[in-house]
Every structure is written in structure tokens, then in C-alpha cells.
Amino acid sequence: DAGVTQSPTHLIKTRGQQVTLRCSPKSGHDTVSWYQQALGQGPQFIFQYYEEEERQRGNFPDRFSGHQFPNYSSELNVNALLLGDSALYLCASSTPDRGTGELFFGEGSRLTVL
Amino acid sequence: AQSVTQPDIHITVSEGASLELRCNYSYGATPYLFWYVQSPGQGLQLLLKYFSGDTLVQGIKGFEAEFKRSQSSFNLRKPSVHWSDAAEYFCALNNAGNMLTFGGGTRLMVKP
Numbered sequence: 001d002a003g004v005t006q007s008p009t010h011l012i013k014t015r016g017q018q019v020t021l022r023c024s025p026k027s028g029h030d031t032v033s034w035y036q037q038a039l040g041q042g043p044q045f046i047f048q049y050y051e052e053e054e055r056q057r058g059n060f061p062d063r064f065s066g067h068q069f070p071n072y073s074s075e076l077n078v079n080a081l082l083l084g085d086s087a088l089y090l091c092a093s094s095t096p097d098r099g100t101g102e103l104f105f106g107e108g109s110r111l112t113v114l
Numbered sequence: 115a116q117s118v119t120q121p122d123i124h125i126t127v128s129e130g131a132s133l134e135l136r137c138n139y140s141y142g143a144t145p146y147l148f149w150y151v152q153s154p155g156q157g158l159q160l161l162l163k164y165f166s167g168d169t170l171v172q173g174i175k176g177f178e179a180e181f182k183r184s185q186s187s188f189n190l191r192k193p194s195v196h197w198s199d200a201a202e203y204f205c206a207l208n209n210a211g212n213m214l215t216f217g218g219g220t221r222l223m224v225k226p
Contacts, residue, residue, distance in 0.1 A: 033212065033213070035214075040219075041219070042118075042204050042217055042218045043158070043204070043214075043216050045214065056213050058213075094212045102160065102163060105150075107156055
């Protein structure tokens with residue numbers, strides 16, 4: 001049973017560019033959340049997708065956008081990259097069983113912005 | 115607003131010694147609480163979770179945690195630490211709809 005898979009694992013971009021990160025959820029999961037983890041900090045919630053719609057959003061600017069596909073996989077897009085966007089981006093999947101909050105995380109995509 | 119605080123940024127213990135990592139939370143209702151572990155360059159692995167009921171919960175790798183409502187705490191413990199336990203540990207709170215609020219993490223180092 002494959003867990004949560006993310007791609008790419010590492011990437012380097014320059015300021016002003018755009019990036020797309022991809023996530024496939026764990027089998028049987030239909031809810032995908034994205035988190036940003038800056039160096040030395042805890043993960044910060046970006047947004048969550050369920051039924052191909054953004055259901056919740058954290059305190060991130062509109063430069064951060066996402067999408068969920070019918071097969072439940074998801075993309076995170078970041079436009080007009082800033083140096084401060086350098087971080088580990090974690091994808092997590094779950095079932096819509098609200099309240100339990102058990103998320104399964106991928107290994108992340110490490111983005112470096114130069 | 116909900117928040118999670120991990121007061122200790124770094125902790126160093128000797129192999130075989132006991133361990134306690136502190137976690138305090140702020141939330142207006144009964145929280146769902148979690149401890150995750152992150153090895154270098156890796157994602158997060160769930161160690162244990164508290165939803166309700168018994169306030170002492172057992173997790174994987176010999177870890178346990180105790181929920182204390184009166185102290186708004188959910189401390190993680192292990193009676194005997196192994197070198198492989200060296201990692202970053204995160205306490206997290208689920209406030210609504212599977213959105214987790216994480217603490218800043220505690221980096222555990224294990225001396226031989």
C-alpha cells in the first residue's frame with residue numbers, strides 16, 4: 001500500500017519564477033492538505049482540498065494556489081517566488097472523517113529560491 | 115485562537131536515560147492532540163494521538179503521552195531512549211476539519 005508520494009523531492013528556482021509541486025494521497029484517502037515547513041520551524045497549514053475544492057485555507061497569500069484532480073491527487077502552485085518561500089512543502093492526506101485529524105504525510109518537496 | 119507551544123527547542127539525553135518532551139496548548143474546547151516525529155530530510159511520522167478517554171496514550175516505538183486538561187499539557191515520554199530516537203519531535207493540535215496546528219518542535223539529541 002503506497003503512502004503519500006510527492007514530487008519533485010528537491011528543486012531550485014529563482015525569485016519571480018513559478019513552481020508546481022505534486023502529491024498523490026494514500027490509497028483510500030480523498031482529502032489532501034499542504035503545509036509549509038521553514039527551516040527550524042514547525043509546519044504551517046497552507047490549504048486543504050476535498051472534492052476538488054479548497055475547503056480551508058491558512059494565512060498564506062494568493063500567490064499560493066492549488067488544485068485537486070478527480071483521482072484525489074493534488075498540486076500546489078506558487079507564483080512570483082520570494083526568497084522566503086524556501087521551505088519544505090509537505091503534503092498530507094486523510095479521510096473526511098472530521099475530528100480525528102489523523103494525517104499521513106509525504107516526505108516533502110524541498111524548494112530553494114535563489 | 116488555538117496554539118501549541120513546545121518550550122524546549124533542544125534536548126540532549128544519554129542513551130538509556132528517560133525522556134520527557136513538553137507540549138502546552140491553548141484551545142477553547144477538548145482538543146485532539148498528536149505527536150509526530152521527523153528524521154532529517156524526512157516527512158512526519160505519527161507517534162501517538164489523543165482523542166478522548168484514557169488520558170495516558172501509548173504510541174509506537176515505546177513512546178507514551180499524558181493529557182492533562184488542568185495544565186493544558188500533552189507531554190511525551192519514553193522510559194529508555196535509544197540512539198535511533200534522535201530526531202525532531204512535533205506536538206500538534208487538530209482544531210477543526212483535519213487542520214493541524216503544530217508547535218515549533220523539539221530537537222532531541224542522544225549521547226552514547
